[in-house]
Amino acid sequence: MAEVHLEKVVKKYGELEVVHGIDLDIGHNEFVVFVGPSGCGKSTTLRMIAGLENISGGNIRIGDRVVNDLPPRARNISMVFQNYALYPHMSVRENLGFSLKIAGKDKAEIEAAVDEAAAILSLTPLLDRKPGELSGGQRQRVAMGRAIVRHPDVFLFDEPLSNLDAKLRTQMRVEIKKLHRKIKTTIIYVTHDQVEAMTLADRIVIMRNGSIEQQGTPLEVFANPVSTFVATFIGSPPMNLIDGVVKGGQVVFSDGTSLPVPPRYSAAEGQRVQYGVRADNIMPIGHALPPEEHMAELDMTVSLSEPLGTETILFGEISDTEIQAKMLNPRPVEPGETMRFQITLDKCHLFDAESGVSLRT
Amino acid sequence: MDANRSHRLRAHGLKLAHLMTLFVAMSIICLPGLWIVLNSFRPTVEIMAKPPIWIPNDLNFDNYRAMFAGAGEGGVPVVTYFMNSLIISVTSTAIAILVGMAGGYAFARYRFRGKSAIFVGLMVTRAVPGVALSLPLFIVYARIGIIDTHFGMILTYVAMNVPFTIWLIDGFFRQVPKELAEAAEIDGCTRWQAFWRVEFPVARAGIASAGIFAFLTSWNEYALASQLTRSVTSKTMPVGLLDFTSEFTLNWGGMCALAVLMIIPALVLTFLVQKHLIAGLTFGGVKG
Numbered sequence: 001m002a003e004v005h006l007e008k009v010v011k012k013y014g015e016l017e018v019v020h021g022i023d024l025d026i027g028h029n030e031f032v033v034f035v036g037p038s039g040c041g042k043s044t045t046l047r048m049i050a051g052l053e054n055i056s057g058g059n060i061r062i063g064d065r066v067v068n069d070l071p072p073r074a075r076n077i078s079m080v081f082q083n084y085a086l087y088p089h090m091s092v093r094e095n096l097g098f099s100l101k102i103a104g105k106d107k108a109e110i111e112a113a114v115d116e117a118a119a120i121l122s123l124t125p126l127l128d129r130k131p132g133e134l135s136g137g138q139r140q141r142v143a144m145g146r147a148i149v150r151h152p153d154v155f156l157f158d159e160p161l162s163n164l165d166a167k168l169r170t171q172m173r174v175e176i177k178k179l180h181r182k183i184k185t186t187i188i189y190v191t192h193d194q195v196e197a198m199t200l201a202d203r204i205v206i207m208r209n210g211s212i213e214q215q216g217t218p219l220e221v222f223a224n225p226v227s228t229f230v231a232t233f234i235g236s237p238p239m240n241l242i243d244g245v246v247k248g249g250q251v252v253f254s255d256g257t258s259l260p261v262p263p264r265y266s267a268a269e270g271q272r273v274q275y276g277v278r279a280d281n282i283m284p285i286g287h288a289l290p291p292e293e294h295m296a297e298l299d300m301t302v303s304l305s306e307p308l309g310t311e312t313i314l315f316g317e318i319s320d321t322e323i324q325a326k327m328l329n330p331r332p333v334e335p336g337e338t339m340r341f342q343i344t345l346d347k348c349h350l351f352d353a354e355s356g357v358s359l360r361t
Numbered sequence: 362m363d364a365n366r367s368h369r370l371r372a373h374g375l376k377l378a379h380l381m382t383l384f385v386a387m388s389i390i391c392l393p394g395l396w397i398v399l400n401s402f403r404p405t406v407e408i409m410a411k412p413p414i415w416i417p418n419d420l421n422f423d424n425y426r427a428m429f430a431g432a433g434e435g436g437v438p439v440v441t442y443f444m445n446s447l448i449i450s451v452t453s454t455a456i457a458i459l460v461g462m463a464g465g466y467a468f469a470r471y472r473f474r475g476k477s478a479i480f481v482g483l484m485v486t487r488a489v490p491g492v493a494l495s496l497p498l499f500i501v502y503a504r505i506g507i508i509d510t511h512f513g514m515i516l517t518y519v520a521m522n523v524p525f526t527i528w529l530i531d532g533f534f535r536q537v538p539k540e541l542a543e544a545a546e547i548d549g550c551t552r553w554q555a556f557w558r559v560e561f562p563v564a565r566a567g568i569a570s571a572g573i574f575a576f577l578t579s580w581n582e583y584a585l586a587s588q589l590t591r592s593v594t595s596k597t598m599p600v601g602l603l604d605f606t607s608e609f610t611l612n613w614g615g616m617c618a619l620a621v622l623m624i625i626p627a628l629v630l631t632f633l634v635q636k637h638l639i640a641g642l643t644f645g646g647v648k649g
């Protein structure tokens with residue numbers, strides 16, 4: 001249980017700066033998820049917090065201590081690695097108890113802690129096996145068990161689920177969330193999977209090219225992305241973005257169709273913009289949610305449909321841009337069919353075309 | 362059904378051919394060794410007989426008895442030679458392994474200036490034939506007065522083995538994921554503890570094989586030892602074999618007996634360590 005503060009943290013490899021002055025405050029028992037595309041500096045930041053990578057500038061505080069120059073062992077953290085990094089020459093029991101043994105705890109105490117962790121993660125029947133004799137999911141749990149036995153101040157996870165198959169990943173995701181409930185600890189979790197980020201996080205930190213692009217609760221970043229980068233990264237399917245020009249309160253697209261500037265957004269007359277609308281907010285009339293206050297309508301020809309059961313994703317085009325729309329209570333749709341769609345303007349977004357920055361007021 | 366049977370027959374046939382070939386190859390490889398063992402139990406007349414006598418009809422321990430007998434009765438100081446060999450081989454192997462571990466670890470884990478140049482340099486030293494070094498070494502050793510000493514021999518063998526142990530051990534440490542040491546550090550180890558408690562045990566099999574290699578090289582080395590050792594104070598067993606030659610005669614039986622004594626420790630060692638070699642490299646600590 002501790003707060004973690006990053007102040008202007010910089011990481012350079014020689015001349016190359018890969019993390020550019022990150023500021024971040026993480027509260028007690030908060031579950032923070034770093035998410036971003038490959039190579040954006042998530043692992044590097046996490047490893048700096050762990051002490052596995054020294055920092056080139058700024059400060060890192062854990063609790064009330066500045067830990068900049070402390071080795072990992074003095075930071076009271078634990079970490080789960082992407083490839084688990086279990087000690088292959090030790091049994092599961094020894095793997096779990098290793099940190100306590102190093103700390104010089106007596107046998108009875110180690111045994112009690114190992115049994116407790118094993119019970120939490122249902123590892124008890126596997127305690128006498130070697131890591132080589134476990135399945136991927138079991139190894140994953142051992143890695144988590146090794147992290148929890150010491151009751152660290154902070155848990156660090158670096159893409160712990162990326163080596164598991166889809167089903168197991170969903171299952172472990174739930175287990176991690178439950179674990180956080182059970183053992184209330186600050187968790188910093190790295191992933192490039194936005195679904196994992198949305199489902200696990202108290203707070204999402206979206207990183208891009210070594211800087212923080214946006215942070216907030218999953219619902220905040222989903223509802224109010226500060227840029228097209230966040231808008232397309234968070235949410236599935238990604239937000240539709242249509243190029244247009246602002247004319248008299250309308251955004252006019254290249255094919256002549258137009259939509260009103262969404263409420264709470266403002267843009268200068270003649271400004272080049274990108275109009276953002278999620279699939280959930282563009283639905284064929286008759287197969288949509290009940291209309292809200294600000295609505296718009298337009299026709300679109302469906303070129304492809306992907307039935308998912310309770311809903312169907314419809315593909316169409318507005319001014320040469322591919323659009324994904326969602327259809328509730330689906331019926332079969334023939335490609336080429338033109339349908340009338342309703343658009344929930346309250347949930348639409350407007351971004352500057354050049355910078356990609358949100359034009360929300 | 363028929364297809365299955367013919368496949369099974371073929372598989373059996375192939376296996377048989379496989380085993381036969383292996384047997385023939387192994388016989389060819391082992392024959393000289395067996396011949397030596399055999400000859401060590403035979404009188405010289407029988408060894409030298411023409412045509413060769415394949416089936417021995419007079420086996421005895423005479424050669425061994427003579428070898429352990431006092432000087433002047435055909436005896437040689439076997440025990441002293443054995444101790445010399447043991448001291449020199451064990452010490453030089455231990456040092457070569459320690460240096461090899463330090464060097465191999467550095468090559469596997471750290472980046473430093475001139476790394477590849479140093480690596481190539483180490484390998485090049487292996488390209489120089491040992492015999493070519495014997496004269497320069499002899500002169501230098503004679504000057505500084507370490508000719509015919511254990512120390513001199515140990516120094517030589519350490520220099521001979523270190524490049525190789527570094528190279529081998531580097532390879533083994535490369536196979537140990539660096540996350541293991543990082544996990545250990547997070548679990549509370551110092552760098553030093555992380556090495557000894559995690560990385561070393563995981564790479565132990567590789568290090569053991571490098572050790573066997575270094576030991577056998579020192580144990581069997583003849584070319585340099587024959588120049589740099591003079592007397593019983595430092596003569597090793599391979600050099601000791603020459604004691605059985607005199608101006609006009611060659612005591613083949615005695616030589617073979619000493620050779621057998623030389624082979625035994627090497628065999629025992631290999632046998633002891635091979636279990637580690639096979640059981641060692643089972644990872645599974647990381648994904649897979």
Ligand SMILES: Nc1ncnc2c1ncn2[C@@H]1O[C@H](COP(=O)(O)OP(=O)(O)OP(=O)(O)O)[C@@H](O)[C@H]1O
Nearest residue numbers: 013016018036037038039040041042043044045192
């Ligand atoms: N040892 C190194 N030397 C030089 N550059 C490095 C080194 N390690 C990482 N980098 C660079 O730092 C940047 C950030 O790397 P990092 O591993 O933090 O990415 P990441 O966000 O974790 O990506 P991924 O999702 O692929 O794991 C990358 O551009 C990478 O090339």
Ligand SMILES: [Mg+2]
Nearest residue numbers: 042043044159
């Ligand atoms: Mg990473």
